[in-house]
Amino acid sequence: MSERPHRPTSSELITAVLDEGTWQSWDEAPLAVAPEGSPYAVELAAAAEKAGTDESIVTGEGRIGGHRVAVIAGEFRFLAGSIGVAAAERIVLAFERATRERLPLFAAPASGGTRMQEGTPAFVTMVKISAAVAAYKREHLPYITYLRHPTTGGVFASWGSLGHVTVGEPGATIGFLGARVYEALYGQPFPEGVQTAENLFAHGLLDAVLPVELLTATAARFLDLVLAPHDGRPAPDVPKEPLPDVPAWDSITRSRNTARPGVRALLKLGATDVLPLFGTGAGEWDRSLFLALARFEGTPCVVLGQDRRGEQTEAPLGPSGLRVARRGMRLATELDLPLVSIIDTAGAALSKEAEEGGMAGEIARCLAELVVLEVPTVCVLLGQGTGGGALALMPADRVISAQHSWLSPLPPEGASAILHRTPDRAPELAERQRVRSLDLLEDGIVDRIVAEHPDAAQEPEAFCRRMAQAIRHELSDLAEAQPDERLSARHGRYRRLGRPSQ
Numbered sequence: 119m120s121e122r123p124h125r126p127t128s129s130e131l132i133t134a135v136l137d138e139g140t141w142q143s144w145d146e147a148p149l150a151v152a153p154e155g156s157p158y159a160v161e162l163a164a165a166a167e168k169a170g171t172d173e174s175i176v177t178g179e180g181r182i183g184g185h186r187v188a189v190i191a192g193e194f195r196f197l198a199g200s201i202g203v204a205a206a207e208r209i210v211l212a213f214e215r216a217t218r219e220r221l222p223l224f225a226a227p228a229s230g231g232t233r234m235q236e237g238t239p240a241f242v243t244m245v246k247i248s249a250a251v252a253a254y255k256r257e258h259l260p261y262i263t264y265l266r267h268p269t270t271g272g273v274f275a276s277w278g279s280l281g282h283v284t285v286g287e288p289g290a291t292i293g294f295l296g297a298r299v300y301e302a303l304y305g306q307p308f309p310e311g312v313q314t315a316e317n318l319f320a321h322g323l324l325d326a327v328l329p330v331e332l333l334t335a336t337a338a339r340f341l342d343l344v345l346a347p348h349d350g351r352p353a354p355d356v357p358k359e360p361l362p363d364v365p366a367w368d369s370i371t372r373s374r375n376t377a378r379p380g381v382r383a384l385l386k387l388g389a390t391d392v393l394p395l396f397g398t399g400a401g402e403w404d405r406s407l408f409l410a411l412a413r414f415e416g417t418p419c420v421v422l423g424q425d426r427r428g429e430q431t432e433a434p435l436g437p438s439g440l441r442v443a444r445r446g447m448r449l450a451t452e453l454d455l456p457l458v459s460i461i462d463t464a465g466a467a468l469s470k471e472a473e474e475g476g477m478a479g480e481i482a483r484c485l486a487e488l489v490v491l492e493v494p495t496v497c498v499l500l501g502q503g504t505g506g507g508a509l510a511l512m513p514a515d516r517v518i519s520a521q522h523s524w525l526s527p528l529p530p531e532g533a534s535a536i537l538h539r540t541p542d543r544a545p546e547l548a549e550r551q552r553v554r555s556l557d558l559l560e561d562g563i564v565d566r567i568v569a570e571h572p573d574a575a576q577e578p579e580a581f582c583r584r585m586a587q588a589i590r591h592e593l594s595d596l597a598e599a600q601p602d603e604r605l606s607a608r609h610g611r612y613r614r615l616g617r618p619s620q
């Protein structure tokens with residue numbers, strides 16, 4: 119039998135993650151929950167002796183990458199890291215103090231869940247813990263969790279699942295019901311390989327699986343991004359260039375070139391500090407939607423982009439992709455970061471699964487949520503913009519279009535099939551449907567066009583830099599606006615859409 123890997127104690131974990139010598143405990147003596155001399159008091163004393171901590175939860179503060187952070191760590195050696203009333207009190211106090219002192223919070227549980235010795239009074243503390251997390255997050259403070267081996271039961275089902283970013287420890291058992299409990303209750307073993315960090319990642323429940331050595335850099339990048347205020351410097355605009363009046367079909371053809379840069383190239387060449395996130399956090403993922411935190415020069419933001427590489431290599435944009443996008447919208451609101459959405463899709467999935475997964479409803483929810491999102495929003499039409507799946511990410515404060523990007527209700531071939539019963543008249547129909555960037559500008563759907571020389575596939579680096587500069591300029595411009603004026607301008611803009619210009 120292979121030997122179990124050593125799992126770090128709470129103190130080893132804290133030493134590994136925090137900047138050297140920065141740890142300071144916040145803990146006071148735990149609440150007395152057992153009459154002196156009672157069997158449970160004796161058990162607690164023995165647990166403390168074994169673990170070297172006075173409870174299953176350790177709280178305090180330190181620095182990660184130079185940022186001051188609140189820390190909550192579980193100690194599995196203390197009664198399996200289980201949460202009784204005293205441990206719950208510590209967790210809540212730490213969230214309350216982090217809220218008061220406006221500190222980011224790093225939580226690293228390792229737990230068998232609610233402490234069985236304390237029963238229901240301990241179980242119901244999941245409510246007050248969740249309330250403390252919610253109050254903390256309402257203040258737009260960032261919360262990152264590292265789920266260690268094992269994270270189970272009421273810990274996974276409260277503070278373990280509420281992070282903005284959630285990372286798992288490699289090989290960790292992470293699950294709701296303990297496998298031993300399942301076997302005892304149902305008389306058969308729980309399926310192998312389900313409650314592992316790797317499997318949860320594969321199902322869109324974790325953003326990443328990282329050993330502790332790599333966790334620190336990820337946590338530091340997250341904190342760099344979410345704690346860095348907009349630098350306040352106005353960003354220079356991209357010079358306006360004369361644009362050739364090319365036929366719509368020419369742009370459509372160029373936009374379909376597989377060598378055209380997509381969201382990943384734009385971020386690689388035009389942004390810094392990119393921190394990719396994964397999945398909905400609720401059991402789904404979709405490679406056709408790339409979600410990340412990133413910085414365009416001085417401005418950090420949430421980026422949600424339709425990913426042509428994912429569409430080409432895996433599957434078209436499905437409803438799960440739009441649910442990932444809506445996670446991005448929530449993150450932007452919760453972290454009070456501007457949002458950049460990128461449109462580049464050959465069209466939403468047309469399939470049984472997409473229908474049953476709620477494709478139309480997801481488009482509706484994206485439209486309804488994005489158009490009223492409180493934070494500044496910039497949309498980039500980067501490539502193809504086909505149908506409701508594309509429109510779902512459009513309603514922003516500012517819309518930038520690449521010269522050869524376009525937006526249309528269907529692929530032009532489909533529109534031609536509807537009107538002419540053949541796809542062959544797509545070029546003519548695209549012209550009539552006013553899908554080109556120049557038409558979109560004239561119709562008040564986009565605010566500006568970023569030129570291509572002669573198209574982005576032939577100058578990816580220069581194009582991505584130009585586009586990134588335009589994004590950065592719009593973000594810095596929006597940061598200057600009063601939020602209520604910005605939102606009212608957005609409302610007016612979309613209220614006017616489609617009406618003949620005055």
Ligand SMILES: CC(C)(COP(=O)(O)OP(=O)(O)OC[C@H]1O[C@@H](n2cnc3c(N)ncnc32)[C@H](O)[C@@H]1OP(=O)(O)O)[C@@H](O)C(=O)NCCC(=O)NCCSC(=O)CC(=O)O
Pocket residue numbers: 197198200229230231232233234235241268270271272273275291294295296297298299
């Ligand atoms: C966490 C584990 C996967 C760890 O497995 P391991 O094989 O590493 O360790 P183990 O099972 O030998 O456990 C180590 C010791 O911790 C004890 N122990 C484990 N979980 C405990 C808990 N919740 N309360 C009190 N003690 C607990 C075990 O009895 C054992 O004690 P000793 O060494 O004395 O024998 C497993 O212990 C487990 O499945 N625990 C139950 C998980 C679960 O279903 N929790 C739900 C609780 S209800 C809840 O949280 C609310 C909710 O679900 O909503």
